[in-house]
Amino acid sequence: MVPQWIIEKKRDGLALAADEIRFFIGGYATGKIPDYQMAALAMAVYFKGMTSDEIAALTDAMMRSGKVLDTSSICLPKIDKHSTGGIGDKVSLILAPLVACCGIAVPMISGRGLGITGGTLDKLESIPGYRTDLSIREWLHVLRKCGCSIIGQTAQIAPADKKLYALRDVTGTVPSIPLISASIMSKKLAEGLDSLVLDVTWGAGAFMKSCADARKLARTMVEIGRRAGKGMAAVITDMNQPLGHAVGNAVEIIETVETLKGHGPGDLVDVTLELGAQMLILGKRARNRKEALAILRRHLVSGAAFIKFKEMVCLHGGSVAALDNVRKLTQAKIREEYLAQRGGYVAGVDANLIGKACVVLGAGRRKVDDSIDHAVGITGLVKIGDSIDKGSPLLVLHANDRQKMKEAEVLLAHAFVISPAKKMAPRLIVGII
Amino acid sequence: MVPQWIIEKKRDGLALAADEIRFFIGGYATGKIPDYQMAALAMAVYFKGMTSDEIAALTDAMMRSGKVLDTSSICLPKIDKHSTGGIGDKVSLILAPLVACCGIAVPMISGRGLGITGGTLDKLESIPGYRTDLSIREWLHVLRKCGCSIIGQTAQIAPADKKLYALRDVTGTVPSIPLISASIMSKKLAEGLDSLVLDVTWGAGAFMKSCADARKLARTMVEIGRRAGKGMAAVITDMNQPLGHAVGNAVEIIETVETLKGHGPGDLVDVTLELGAQMLILGKRARNRKEALAILRRHLVSGAAFIKFKEMVCLHGGSVAALDNVRKLTQAKIREEYLAQRGGYVAGVDANLIGKACVVLGAGRRKVDDSIDHAVGITGLVKIGDSIDKGSPLLVLHANDRQKMKEAEVLLAHAFVISPAKKMAPRLIVGII
Numbered sequence: 116m117v118p119q120w121i122i123e124k125k126r127d128g129l130a131l132a133a134d135e136i137r138f139f140i141g142g143y144a145t146g147k148i149p150d151y152q153m154a155a156l157a158m159a160v161y162f163k164g165m166t167s168d169e170i171a172a173l174t175d176a177m178m179r180s181g182k183v184l185d186t187s188s189i190c191l192p193k194i195d196k197h198s199t200g201g202i203g204d205k206v207s208l209i210l211a212p213l214v215a216c217c218g219i220a221v222p223m224i225s226g227r228g229l230g231i232t233g234g235t236l237d238k239l240e241s242i243p244g245y246r247t248d249l250s251i252r253e254w255l256h257v258l259r260k261c262g263c264s265i266i267g268q269t270a271q272i273a274p275a276d277k278k279l280y281a282l283r284d285v286t287g288t289v290p291s292i293p294l295i296s297a298s299i300m301s302k303k304l305a306e307g308l309d310s311l312v313l314d315v316t317w318g319a320g321a322f323m324k325s326c327a328d329a330r331k332l333a334r335t336m337v338e339i340g341r342r343a344g345k346g347m348a349a350v351i352t353d354m355n356q357p358l359g360h361a362v363g364n365a366v367e368i369i370e371t372v373e374t375l376k377g378h379g380p381g382d383l384v385d386v387t388l389e390l391g392a393q394m395l396i397l398g399k400r401a402r403n404r405k406e407a408l409a410i411l412r413r414h415l416v417s418g419a420a421f422i423k424f425k426e427m428v429c430l431h432g433g434s435v436a437a438l439d440n441v442r443k444l445t446q447a448k449i450r451e452e453y454l455a456q457r458g459g460y461v462a463g464v465d466a467n468l469i470g471k472a473c474v475v476l477g478a479g480r481r482k483v484d485d486s487i488d489h490a491v492g493i494t495g496l497v498k499i500g501d502s503i504d505k506g507s508p509l510l511v512l513h514a515n516d517r518q519k520m521k522e523a524e525v526l527l528a529h530a531f532v533i534s535p536a537k538k539m540a541p542r543l544i545v546g547i548i
Numbered sequence: 549m550v551p552q553w554i555i556e557k558k559r560d561g562l563a564l565a566a567d568e569i570r571f572f573i574g575g576y577a578t579g580k581i582p583d584y585q586m587a588a589l590a591m592a593v594y595f596k597g598m599t600s601d602e603i604a605a606l607t608d609a610m611m612r613s614g615k616v617l618d619t620s621s622i623c624l625p626k627i628d629k630h631s632t633g634g635i636g637d638k639v640s641l642i643l644a645p646l647v648a649c650c651g652i653a654v655p656m657i658s659g660r661g662l663g664i665t666g667g668t669l670d671k672l673e674s675i676p677g678y679r680t681d682l683s684i685r686e687w688l689h690v691l692r693k694c695g696c697s698i699i700g701q702t703a704q705i706a707p708a709d710k711k712l713y714a715l716r717d718v719t720g721t722v723p724s725i726p727l728i729s730a731s732i733m734s735k736k737l738a739e740g741l742d743s744l745v746l747d748v749t750w751g752a753g754a755f756m757k758s759c760a761d762a763r764k765l766a767r768t769m770v771e772i773g774r775r776a777g778k779g780m781a782a783v784i785t786d787m788n789q790p791l792g793h794a795v796g797n798a799v800e801i802i803e804t805v806e807t808l809k810g811h812g813p814g815d816l817v818d819v820t821l822e823l824g825a826q827m828l829i830l831g832k833r834a835r836n837r838k839e840a841l842a843i844l845r846r847h848l849v850s851g852a853a854f855i856k857f858k859e860m861v862c863l864h865g866g867s868v869a870a871l872d873n874v875r876k877l878t879q880a881k882i883r884e885e886y887l888a889q890r891g892g893y894v895a896g897v898d899a900n901l902i903g904k905a906c907v908v909l910g911a912g913r914r915k916v917d918d919s920i921d922h923a924v925g926i927t928g929l930v931k932i933g934d935s936i937d938k939g940s941p942l943l944v945l946h947a948n949d950r951q952k953m954k955e956a957e958v959l960l961a962h963a964f965v966i967s968p969a970k971k972m973a974p975r976l977i978v979g980i981i
Contacts, residue, residue, distance in 0.1 A: 118718070119717070119718045119719060123720040126591070126594065126720045150582070150584035152718060152719055153584070154584035154591075155587040158592055282584060285551070285552045286588035
């Protein structure tokens with residue numbers, strides 16, 4: 116097989132055979148096929164798409180470029196959740212212990228934040244001592260002990276995807292549904308799961324700017340997973356405004372703790388419970404959504420989920436004291452309210468601009484190797500539908516640098532729409548697949 | 549400027565600004581922009597095309613990546629011819645001395661053969677001693693002395709194009725009119741010409757498989773040249789069947805000599821004279837096509853063009869004796885007629901298959917660094933419209949290896965269409981722009 120003939124075939128709109136995809140991805144992973152041929156193929160895929168068969172073959176080839184984890188020593192159903200990313204999205208931190216309380220193992224391998232999207236690992240690392248770099252053996256040990264464990268991507272999992280992801284980032288080939296789907300699913304299928312629930316976000320703060328694209332992406336990934344013999348469900352959620360009231364790292368841990376104690380913001384709780392319900396149904400821990408929601412609510416209200424979270428943090432070497440008294444978490448030097456210029460109803464909160472403001476403050480990364488400031492971020496963020504007075508706070512800024520705070524404020528000046536008429540909160544959960 | 553933003557802009561179908569193209573090509577030439585970003589941009593251009601302004605900027609940026617030759621020491625009008633490639637195309641070898649006889653300087657920088665397309669340099673190198681690697685100083689000296697000189701591409705001319713051309717070859721981005729046009733024109737505009745005449749071929753043996761695409765390519769290149777202040781003309785010619793009766797290297801030199809002596813095949817003479825006429829008109833050596841053709845014919849019949857050719861070969865260190873007695877040129881060990889399986893009229897000669905058969909014999913290259921056999925090839929090739937008897941020769945094979953000859957014959961078995969009804973020879977010159 117000749118790499119350029121495969122590129123030309125895709126360029127001309129033909130479907131590639133499974134062995135052609137295997138040859139190309141295998142060659143790319145081992146360095147026999149250079150970046151420039153992979154970049155040309157990725158751009159051809161951007162324009163010409165891929166059939167379900169091709170996406171399945173691509174996912175499989177990327178998964179097989181690395182290790183497929185053996186989780187057979189865990190007897191519980193093994194179910195993970197994956198989100199396509201959002202602003203203020205701390206769902207994983209609540210969901211993993213909550214679902215683990217219901218007799219499901221949650222073997223979660225998570226990512227770091229890049230661009231406006233926050234990363235679950237970065238948030239966890241604001242808990243003093245928490246290790247995200249457990250070995251696979253340690254990870255399995257924590258899973259067996261408490262039923263959930265959140266760690267970072269290891270180099271052994273889907274190395275072809277890792278290489279391709281970095282390449283797509285610099286070659287204008289990120290927003291391609293076949294490539295996004297295969298990238299996510301190759302990593303998830305390597306985790307040794309029984310089932311997977313997807314949170315596919317759409318809107319200003321999401322990859323997918325339209326709800327229709329989010330549905331398409333969700334359907335594509337659900338099909339890949341089902342073809343691989345996994346139980347699959349996807350929830351399409353609105354990410355035009357951030358989730359919850361806090362965006363950052365330590366500040367999101369505080370909101371996580373509040374939520375695990377039963378005092379979480381409505382939107383965050385709703386998304387978490389909906390995803391959890393799908394996991395319980397797939398894991399046969401509930402017969403239907405209604406029963407599942409009741410079980411989950413019980414574990415949240417009873418404090419069981421919070422105890423489970425502390426157990427997991429403890430097994431990862433993290434400070435449980437900092438969760439019992441969140442003032443022990445790192446705090447920013449400057450804390451300043453950002454005030455409304457006029458009164459009315461909040462009609463829009465641009466998740467993209469809020470995310471960018473947090474990157475400017477230092478809570479996120481522009482480049483993969485940037486370091487982040489765990490203390491900075493935003494709290495007390497208003498939500499669409501809220502009534503506000505002129506001069507009342509729209510949010511509280513947590514900053515360690517006045518100059519960066521000023522820059523963030525420039526972005527925030529365009530982040531809110533205040534209208535005289537009350538606007539209903541948008542539909543948060545727009546579909547379940 | 550960020551390279552991936554430029555890629556994304558083109559991917560989304562927007563026109564790039566001249567400074568964006570300059571930044572990208574300049575960065576690519578100096579290695580600051582890697583192959584994989586160039587490959588992604590090339591594929592985006594393949595799908596989204598380029599405006600005239602963009603193509604002009606791309607041509608200019610590639611030209612300026614290297615040296616622009618100073619030919620001001622030559623007082624005659626400096627006019628070159630460029631062909632987009634063909635099978636049996638030895639036009640340059642006849643045209644350069646012929647036009648030089650008419651008071652025009654022909655500063656020709658030529659390429660080697662790749663794939664089925666033969667290379668003028670390879671043909672010239674079958675003349676013992678002929679040096680294609682003159683320095684620019686030597687080249688200018690030959691030009692001043694005899695009015696024409698054919699040499700190979702130097703590393704100083706349009707290095708960005710050289711790099712991009714090699715990249716396109718392995719990334720499925722060759723057949724793109726903006727990229728082809730800019731590649732050809734960047735090299736030609738660097739030669740220090742006053743005018744340029746293009747031979748844009750279409751058909752089985754050409755890059756452009758349709759006449760419409762050839763016209764589009766011709767118009768694009770003519771526009772680039774005119775924008776750069778050059779006199780331009782393009783002739784669209786049929787390359788469905790090979791040009792002349794000989795395909796190879798030494799065998800094409802023999803046909804060249806025959807033609808320069810006034811005994812050339814009709815199609816080869818016609819194309820040569822048509823291109824020459826355009827050069828004479830652009831160089832103001834004739835008032836119109838009719839007058840130009842008369843002047844050219846006179847120099848062919850008188851033997852002046854042949855003398856000029858020998859003068860050029862001599863100044864390049866080549867053996868004039870081998871031109872006066874072509875038996876001194878390298879000859880293949882095996883010479884065998886390839887016979888018609890049935891009688892009738894020749895209705896088709898597939899230039900692509902004839903070209904491939906010659907590559908198999910060893911007359912051409914599959915890869916850039918392949919070596920070639922100057923002796924092998926094909927002579928006595930029949931033309932469309934010829935009447936043939938069963939068992940009469942369709943061509944004569946010149947080979948140095950029985951095995952390769954057998955392989956060539958397998959290809960040749962599909963190269964001819966013999967029909968009971970006489971078919972007219974196709975229109976050779978289908979348009980002049």
